[in-house]
Amino acid sequence: MKPRLYEIEVLGGLEEFALQELQGVKGVKGLDGPRFLYAGDTRTLKRLKSVVAVYVVESFFVPRPKALLGHQHLLHLVAFVRDVTSQDSFSSFRFSAAGRDSAVFERLALELESATGLKHLPEEGELLLRVVPGDEGWDVLARITPKPLSARAWRVCNMSGGLNATVAHAMLRFGGIRENDRVFNPMCGSGTLLIERSLIGPVETLVGVDKDPDALTCARENVAASKRGGIELHQVDITTADMPTRAFDLIVADLPWGDAIGSHDDNAILYPAFLKAMGRAVSKRGRMVVLTHEVRLFQEVLEEDGRWKLLSEVKVYHGGHYPRMYLLGR
Numbered sequence: 001m002k003p004r005l006y007e008i009e010v011l012g013g014l015e016e017f018a019l020q021e022l023q024g025v026k027g028v029k030g031l032d033g034p035r036f037l038y039a040g041d042t043r044t045l046k047r048l049k050s051v052v053a054v055y056v057v058e059s060f061f062v063p064r065p066k067a068l069l070g071h072q073h074l075l076h077l078v079a080f081v082r083d084v085t086s087q088d089s090f091s092s093f094r095f096s097a098a099g100r101d102s103a104v105f106e107r108l109a110l111e112l113e114s115a116t117g118l119k120h121l122p123e124e125g126e127l128l129l130r131v132v133p134g135d136e137g138w139d140v141l142a143r144i145t146p147k148p149l150s151a152r153a154w155r156v157c158n159m160s161g162g163l164n165a166t167v168a169h170a171m172l173r174f175g176g177i178r179e180n181d182r183v184f185n186p187m188c189g190s191g192t193l194l195i196e197r198s199l200i201g202p203v204e205t206l207v208g209v210d211k212d213p214d215a216l217t218c219a220r221e222n223v224a225a226s227k228r229g230g231i232e233l234h235q236v237d238i239t240t241a242d243m244p245t246r247a248f249d250l251i252v253a254d255l256p257w258g259d260a261i262g263s264h265d266d267n268a269i270l271y272p273a274f275l276k277a278m279g280r281a282v283s284k285r286g287r288m289v290v291l292t293h294e295v296r297l298f299q300e301v302l303e304e305d306g307r308w309k310l311l312s313e314v315k316v317y318h319g320g321h322y323p324r325m326y327l328l329g330r
């Protein structure tokens, strides 16, 4: 098969995680920023865990998008769309482009509708077609899946404040993947980190706790949909729990940020209590990965607690915010 050009969409801050994941995919070549060449089965790309979406790129030697309406270019565009849509189940399409509401894009949409049978749904069309300036003309990028890859099939219960699955995957990679890890996810909410860890591969134990019974119900539904076994869930308030000593090798948590979940005043009490409890629960050579937007509070509390060493820190983009991901050791 001839290699084709692809482009990944990644949340800000997760670029290194996505590049590392792509480097592990057999057949990926010429990895340069978000673009790469690949001749293999696209089903492999649809399994990527740290990217929001994958697009296949087609270049058109046209001076402006209007020229895509010309006979030859239109045939080329229709063939491209047919090829992408033959590989997944798409029933509609939409454009993402500067001027997508213009008469040119309206005419392009009508042409594509009649040639492909796909419906043009400007807001929620499944096949997302991005039209962007290319090196020698214009590129059309087609998302290879009807939904973004970050919208996991296992997520049947959505919780307000739920973690983006690509960020969860990156947090777990940041902490390191070891088969004999006893992994703990305090404040597990809808279970994103637990399910994503289970999908990466074997692990000694995987335990999640939350004080909110509704969150745990949500997590149970998601775990059931994921068909992953071995995930323990318990109702526990982390601030009052009698944590077992040195019981976990990797602790991963996205703490309440005090906006969608919790409040800033609550966090001033929760964060030190959390660090103290985790200081007891982590094993001698254990690690902890924390995601929070309460950066100043977390750093102050970390210093006061004094038992954790900051090993690394990454700023990530998540739902309109720039929280930080901290890797901590003892």
Ligand SMILES: C[S@@+](CC[C@H](N)C(=O)[O-])C[C@H]1O[C@@H](n2cnc3c(N)ncnc32)[C@H](O)[C@@H]1O
Binding pocket: 159, 161, 162, 163, 164, 186, 187, 188, 189, 190, 191, 192, 193, 209, 210, 211, 212, 215, 236, 237, 238, 239, 254, 255, 256, 257, 261, 262, 270
């Ligand atoms: C940001 S949400 C976690 C979201 C989760 N990662 C997900 O993907 O759904 C924070 C969670 O912390 C829980 N929580 C807050 N205070 C807690 C406490 N003292 N003990 C246990 N859980 C707590 C909340 O109930 C909420 O589910």
